């Protein structure tokens with residue numbers, strides 16, 4: 001997931017700059033003034049050196065924002081304690097075989113779609129690469145086509161979010177799968193007017209179309225992740 005860490009690149013550049021020519025008393029005086037400019041430069045350099053696949057993930061974020069997955073499962077070797085300390089709300093399911101996981105939308109996903117805990121991210125995040133990413137990396141599709149697919153998927157996901165809001169679910173911090181099932185249960189268990197029924201029918205169709213695309217283009221057979229629909233039942 002999110003194969004990108006431009007912040008780390010920018011930090012590295014800043015660190016190296018701070019160890020460079022700017023030293024001594026003069027340096028101490030000048031450093032605070034040049035630091036903001038170097039920071040800007042570092043971000044620009046960071047952006048230039050990230051490769052196309054990293055740019056693809058920066059434009060996407062679907063595997064972290066609750067669109068493709070409901071949660072991230074932790075496995076042996078993941079440092080649960082550290083992840084908790086880093087602010088990830090780790091839970092243990094009450095199933096017969098308990099599963100340790102944290103929910104998506106991931107608390108570590110930043111507004112610029114970088115990962116706040118990139119260096120310490122769990123195994124599922126390290127290993128998952130979606131089909132679009134793999135196809136672009138392997139040269140089976142161009143990065144321009146991959147980007148178009150990502151944009152298309154994001155548009156479909158946004159339509160689903162809009163319909164969920166229309167139906168009264170504004171819990172943007174939950175995954176799409178969880179919000180859809182919750183809305184479905186609510187509407188099926190109570191009375192609702194014709195408008196809500198029509199909106200829910202539209203939502204069902206939008207989710208179906210998104211799932212078709214997700215299974216065809218994003219979930220991969222090798223990695224077969226825990227798709228959103230089954231993960232939350234853990």
Ligand code: SF4
Nearest residue numbers: 057060061063130133
């Ligand atoms: S879904 Fe694919 S392209 Fe999007 S962020 Fe995840 S790995 Fe990258």
Ligand code: SF4
Nearest residue numbers: 001064106109115125
């Ligand atoms: S920790 Fe969160 S933001 Fe980072 S790669 Fe995993 S799901 Fe994405």
